[in-house]
Amino acid sequence: xxxxxxxxxxxxxxxxxxxxxxxxxxxxxxxxxxxxxxxxxxxxxxxxxxxxxxxxxxxxxxxxxxxxxxxxxxxxxxxxxxxxxxxxxxxxxxxxxxxxxxxxxxxxxxxxxxxxxxxxxxxxxxxxxxxxxxxxxxxxxxxxxxxxxxxxxxxxxxxxxxxxxxxxxxxxxxxxxxxxxxxxxxxxxxxxxxxxxxxxxxxxxxxxxxxxxxxxxxxxxxxxxxxxxxxxxxxxxxxxxxxxxxxxxxxxxxxxxxxxxxxxxxxxxxxxxxxxxxxxxxxxxxxxxxxxxxxxxxxxxxxxxxxxxxxxxxxxxxxxxxxxxxxxxxxxxxxxxxxxxxxxxxxxxxxxxxxxxxxxxxxxxxxx
Amino acid sequence: xxxxxxxxxxxxxxxxxxxxxxxxxxxxxxxxxxxxxxxxxxxxxxxxxxxxxxxxxxxxxxxxxxxxxxxxxxxxxxxxxxxxxxxxxxxxxxxxxxxxxxxxx
Ligand code: SF4
Numbered sequence: 001x002x003x004x005x006x007x008x009x010x011x012x013x014x015x016x017x018x019x020x021x022x023x024x025x026x027x028x029x030x031x032x033x034x035x036x037x038x039x040x041x042x043x044x045x046x047x048x049x050x051x052x053x054x055x056x057x058x059x060x061x062x063x064x065x066x067x068x069x070x071x072x073x074x075x076x077x078x079x080x081x082x083x084x085x086x087x088x089x090x091x092x093x094x095x096x097x098x099x100x101x102x103x104x105x106x107x108x109x110x111x112x113x114x115x116x117x118x119x120x121x122x123x124x125x126x127x128x129x130x131x132x133x134x135x136x137x138x139x140x141x142x143x144x145x146x147x148x149x150x151x152x153x154x155x156x157x158x159x160x161x162x163x164x165x166x167x168x169x170x171x172x173x174x175x176x177x178x179x180x181x182x183x184x185x186x187x188x189x190x191x192x193x194x195x196x197x198x199x200x201x202x203x204x205x206x207x208x209x210x211x212x213x214x215x216x217x218x219x220x221x222x223x224x225x226x227x228x229x230x231x232x233x234x235x236x237x238x239x240x241x242x243x244x245x246x247x248x249x250x251x252x253x254x255x256x257x258x259x260x261x262x263x264x265x266x267x268x269x270x271x272x273x274x275x276x277x278x279x280x281x282x283x284x285x286x287x288x289x290x291x292x293x294x295x296x297x298x299x300x301x302x303x304x305x306x307x308x309x310x311x312x313x314x315x316x317x318x319x320x321x322x323x324x325x326x327x328x329x330x331x332x333x334x335x336x337x338x339x340x341x342x343x344x345x346x347x348x349x350x351x352x353x354x355x356x357x358x359x360x361x362x363x364x365x366x367x368x
Numbered sequence: 369x370x371x372x373x374x375x376x377x378x379x380x381x382x383x384x385x386x387x388x389x390x391x392x393x394x395x396x397x398x399x400x401x402x403x404x405x406x407x408x409x410x411x412x413x414x415x416x417x418x419x420x421x422x423x424x425x426x427x428x429x430x431x432x433x434x435x436x437x438x439x440x441x442x443x444x445x446x447x448x449x450x451x452x453x454x455x456x457x458x459x460x461x462x463x464x465x466x467x468x469x470x471x472x473x
Contacts, residue, residue: 363387
């Protein structure tokens, strides 16, 4: 062979230009779940990763706008599930992280104990109160910083005053017994020296909180047990709720949980027929596979509902291992939000996106 | 805060206070999409510190401008997610209420 006829490996006719070979395309767009562990888990983000074969790996803003899709699957008062398609895990994960730890809620943070003879000690009782979801829209309130005085725009005051009479049966204190005080604290910092003397209370409201909230504030669930009192026991306290985020303490987290999974994809690499097909259908606990009748008495296995796959890998055990491939679509997220706060899940998600937007704006203005 | 050099503005490290993986990982993704970027990455020096360092090296442009563009791009993506989400939710609620009406009939 003469020296002049040298061709680069990349210019050989069997290397497709402008298109990735199948195995690389799978690596780029799917996570493959093998029997022992998943492979290709790390996504390839670099836009020029496949420049050598003439493939552009970038996802510029206009392409993103064209391809991005959201499908709502389920939406109730407290729960929603939707498909988010065409977005990188980095951003989807940012939304999830923000939902859990950076979307604000109103939560009880300070408890003023007047009397507590219940079997639950003060600090445990205060902690329990902090975990009760309140029915107050955090968007109407402001954060209270260290030097702020508590007022109707940053503090919500609840009072709990229950006692169990001597001789009566035990009493269960439920969350709906927390009584909202729209005019602020009724506890005086210093005891009045004569009856009726006006003393400073622990809050300084300039008017009724009804003007801020425009509706009565309560608790989200009315049947949460706070404590149980025996005969002769009393709880009297005032609880002050402020605005905060889950990063500081999980009690401010607006979601019970927010999570996503990537869309499962189940591939039959070989045709599975007859007895083997029946065995496979039986193996899967969530009925991903089904039998298709081919006529002439033959039957084969087909993938019916891959979305239900829980990745238990049961189907990869035994002889069918070589015949099935489990994959996950890298840019298709099945997102679930369970709200545990006053706001419905769809509002929470929009708030979360807004938080990320604000973060960008903040850093841009800092850089300028 | 930016740590770079006065003579070569094509590479810099940006130290962001009060940020974590949430922003840094998203920005790294967007930076990776920019053909002007030759290297980018981020690190959190210590899990108890609330700051993150983002390293940007470019093929010549100012690292600061490239980072700013990336943040703008990310903000644009957020806007688009919000608009798309709004549309889908309104659509879903509309179909649901018509379905309910059918049940009532
Ligand atoms: S991994 Fe489990 S759930 Fe998924 S297809 Fe196999 S057996 Fe079914």
